[in-house]
Amino acid sequence: MQVAVNEAIKAGERDSVPVGAVIVFENKIIASAGNEVLKNHDATAHAEILAIRGACNVLQTTVLNECDMYVTLEPCAMCAQAISLARIRRLYFGAYDEKYGGVMHGAHVFRYALHKPEIIGGVSETQCADILKDFFEQKR
């Protein structure tokens, strides 16, 4: 999760919402990314989507069923469904997101998805939440 946290911090430094994600395969990090929505002019460039695309590319597959994801924030509905489509095995996330989250909140995507990963929320929660809180406080 610390690598994901570092990706989040880097995303904040380039003025994107500070969220970071990492994908692990056989105890090695094979993809990591921070949110690049604004940097890339791409509404879909959430950290999780970029990490999934990276991991699919590294393993040359669309099925990441032996991979785990670490992400600093509860994924939105787009990312939750992407995690399901990619058949990620375990999802570890940091802060809960009551407003935009699609895992424990809102659309509760995994209730309806064909593949549901094992889910562990609240990992390094305070640290992950503080990065977001500090970012939005500085924006005011």
Add this chain to the structure above:
Amino acid sequence: MQVAVNEAIKAGERDSVPVGAVIVFENKIIASAGNEVLKNHDATAHAEILAIRGACNVLQTTVLNECDMYVTLEPCAMCAQAISLARIRRLYFGAYDEKYGGVMHGAHVFRYALHKPEIIGGVSETQCADILKDFFEQKR
């Protein structure tokens, strides 16, 4: 919708699930794409995601609030949330998808999303559905 249908047919020809999407801005098509999940080794490469990325790139923005999307199949939860994040104005889709759809079925993403487009389902429905039916019948 006919351009989206053509994208769907082309996707089928490269052995991907035949779904196509088009984005229109000021009466002009600015992005079109077919499903490239298998071709690209990318679990997130649904036609809608690729079209949104294309349109964001063309307009150099993350906000497509004067754009309409035409897609041959009801979007899944990932694509529905992407459509919301990109603030697409109107969503026209062809066939309904009881199993994987996230708009009228399953997670009903727009019930919870901050931005909800105007939605027109069932456009050229039979034609769009037949392309998928024929594809999966050939696969058996």
